[in-house]
Amino acid sequence: MSANARIEWLQQFRRYLQVEKASSEWTLTHYTKDVEQFFQFMDRQGIKALPDVQNEDVRAFASELISMNYSKRSVARKLSALRSFGRFLLREEHWEKNLFLNVYLPKQSKRLPTFLYEEEMSHFLTALPRKTAFDKRDAAILELLYATGMRVSECSALALADMDAKTEMIRVFGKGRKERYLPVGKPACKAVDAYITKSRPVFLERLPEKSSKHLFLNYRGGPLTDRSIRKIMEKRLKEVAVYQDVSPHTIRHSFATHLLNSGADLRVVQELLGHESLSATQVYTHVSKERLKTVYDRFHPRA
Known part of the structure; x- marks a missing residue:
């Protein structure tokens, strides 16, 4: 994927999060970084455009995240970001279905919140x-x-x-x-x-x-x-x-x-x-x- 195309997609996605979803600055920053990480994966795999992405590519990306020793919480967030990106692509009619929905989020162990008595x-x-x-x-x-x-x-x-x-x-x-x-x-x-x-x-x-x-x-x-x-x-x-x-x-x-x-x-x-x-x-x-x-x-x- 060319650098210009990547920048354009990220800008459009960020605008979608900001205007349509009223997302926080934290979400804007991290979700765009997560999508950028997927774009880098596409480059390594020789995938030239988003319409060329297949189910097996999405699963391969999820497996790569796990192999890179990201925590379950981080993997889940990155996949959530990509699901949101997939919804954006559907809305803009660039995808026929949200392929990221086919990857299950890793089950996280429940952590009780810390509190003061x-x-x-x-x-x-x-x-x-x-x-x-x-x-x-x-x-x-x-x-x-x-x-x-x-x-x-x-x-x-x-x-x-x-x-x-x-x-x-x-x-x-x-x-x-x-x-x-x-x-x-x-x-x-x-x-x-x-x-x-x-x-x-x-x-x-x-x-x-x-x-x-x-x-x-x-x-x-x-x-x-x-x-x-x-x-x-x-x-x-x-x-x-x-x-x-x-x-x-x-x-x-x-x-x-x-x-x-x-x-x-x-x-x-x-x-x-x-x-x-x-x-x-x-x-x-x-x-x-x-x-x-x-x-x-x-x-x-x-x-």
Whole structure:
């Protein structure tokens, strides 16, 4: 496949993901890389054009991925990306059928999400410093993430107008720009208010216009990116967390687990998390069961 043809296909596919599917920047980046990897495979196999691809070629590519020692999770993502590419080709009438559907995704072992216990989360949030402008901003971010269970990407996209202190609600745009409203607890509201009134103006001073629609800002006054928020979370978790085996997603996992442990309805938690299907939320019921078993084994005299 020529370099020009490859670039054209990738641009069209990326535009399809961006406009039609409202995909995240993460999806845009990784899915286009995965399709590029398949194009490179086509070059090695001497396949000149996409209409020339056969079922056995797709299976050979999947086998090659496995032989290259990619994890099951990575192989599954790459094949999912190619299935999406196949749907795009069908839509554009470049293929008669989606050949990537004929390759089964590798079955992945279920991994229970890491979470902090209620006492650990309380200790973590209480121990956060709140003196400097950066301290207040970081505390507001972490309090808000735990109060709402929103994704890091959703947090970085928040606008100042999305926060309603009077009703203690915040508007969030999830995957596919799907809108949902989330309640915000009083500690998080207090932390966000302290940031907005005392810290945010400090960051705005570096902007010529002295204003921004974004809620969370960096030291230059620009919007915080997903990556910046992840770095902030990792830094603060390392500083005061009870243990180190945690990730930025730990707070979201903790939010869901604590709600279910307290008797919240599974479908309510699904709505709060912005999950499309209930099965994505059900993993937290397994976490709750694991916690019950741990507590039972620890405290029951005849466990």
